[in-house]
Amino acid sequence: MxxxxxxxxxxxxxxxxxxxxxxxxxxxxxxxxxxxxxxxxxxxxxxxxxxxxxxxxxxxxxxxxxxxxxxxxxxxxxxxxxxxxxxxxxxxxxxxxxxxxxxxxxxxxxxxxxxxxxxxxxxxxYSVMNEVINITSGTGTSVLNRGTVKSRPLVKVYCSGNGAFVINNKEVKLIGIEKPYVVIDSELEEAYFVESGILSNANNYMSGEFPVLDVGNNIVTFNGGVSKLEITPNWRWL
Incomplete structure (x- = not known):
């Protein structure tokens, strides 16, 4: 039934x-x-x-x-x-x-x-099981998109001061981060901090295009003050 x-x-x-x-x-x-x-x-x-x-x-x-x-x-x-x-x-x-x-x-x-x-x-x-991908090594991690179209992920970036992360050779720079993490939301095309459940705008703390995950393999790296990425991938199918 x-x-x-x-x-x-x-x-x-x-x-x-x-x-x-x-x-x-x-x-x-x-x-x-x-x-x-x-x-x-x-x-x-x-x-x-x-x-x-x-x-x-x-x-x-x-x-x-x-x-x-x-x-x-x-x-x-x-x-x-x-x-x-x-x-x-x-x-x-x-x-x-x-x-x-x-x-x-x-x-x-x-x-x-x-x-x-x-x-x-x-x-x-969209995938029902939208599991978070934890990346703790900045030297190069492969993330596989099994969907049929590019996805627009939500990336939680743990960063102190200045740093950057790169997905498929496209860099997002972070400047002067003093909070524990900043959220880069590609679906909304917004960057923001979250503190005690309250969101505050962080668009001025980033530069570069909002990241996407191509169909197939995606190489993710980070450097500078970035210590960890938590990626909610938002896999999509036509």
């Missing part, structure tokens, strides 16, 4: 909802613009190297006294906002999704109802 987990709740275990038909999963559309130029063959292409969101339509059914569950089901699905979505048929991957339709229940029998959930999802699937 197919089911899903959304915002930490299991559709079948918590609400008796199961998926009647495995949903079609479209590939995200790559954003590419085409410009026609008079007198020139073909078109000029501008590739943004970004992707559109995807939409998943999930046909569901629930067995039992639906009247006693409707309010709770709607509150869960609609009230969760953008949350992690994990299907039982691919439990090691997750989407970041939000329900975008009203939930209309069609009563088939007294104890069975059907309905459709439409999820708007970010373009990529």
């Amino acid at each position: 197919l089911s899903f987990v959304f915002n930490g709740k299991d559709s079948f275990k918590d609400y008796g909802i199961f998926i009647e038909k495995r949903p079609n999963v479209p590939s995200p559309k790559r954003r590419v613009s085409y410009i026609s130029i008079p007198g020139r063959n073909s078109s000029l292409r501008y590739d943004e190297e970004t992707y559109e969101d995807i939409t998943l339509s999930v046909e569901c059914a629930v067995i039992g006294n639906i009247q006693s569950k409707i309010d709770d089901i709607k509150a869960w699905l609609i009230g969760s906002g953008e949350s992690d979505l994990i299907f039982s048929f691919q439990s090691d991957k997750k989407y970041i999704a939000q329900v975008v339709n009203s939930i209309d229940f069609e009563v088939i029998l007294k104890i069975t109802s059907r309905f459709v959930i439409i999820f708007n999802c970010r373009p990529f699937k």
Whole structure:
């Protein structure tokens, strides 16, 4: 029986909802613009190297006294906002999704109802087990990206004073670090300190592009005042 987990709740275990038909999963559309130029063959292409969101339509059914569950089901699905979505048929991957339709229940029998959930999802699937990679040697560590697209990691850099780390020959420099560590968040494209749960901007303490992890092997080094890296890789799949 197919089911899903959304915002930490299991559709079948918590609400008796199961998926009647495995949903079609479209590939995200790559954003590419085409410009026609008079007198020139073909078109000029501008590739943004970004992707559109995807939409998943999930046909569901629930067995039992639906009247006693409707309010709770709607509150869960609609009230969760953008949350992690994990299907039982691919439990090691997750989407970041939000329900975008009203939930209309069609009563088939007294104890069975059907309905459709439409999820708007970010373009990529992410690894459920987003394990932190600890790097304590600055001389060169290989990090393998088994995903199908570049990932945008979160890097916690333990640094005193000035230092730098390098991923695939692209250097990020850190200047005048006086906190225990600084966080370089490539997804948000922000650098910040965390102290007693409070974030403070650290963009002025770094220079260089926010790092990415290419598909395949990535070589990571560090130097200067950097003593350790903790990389949350955020592996992604199309």
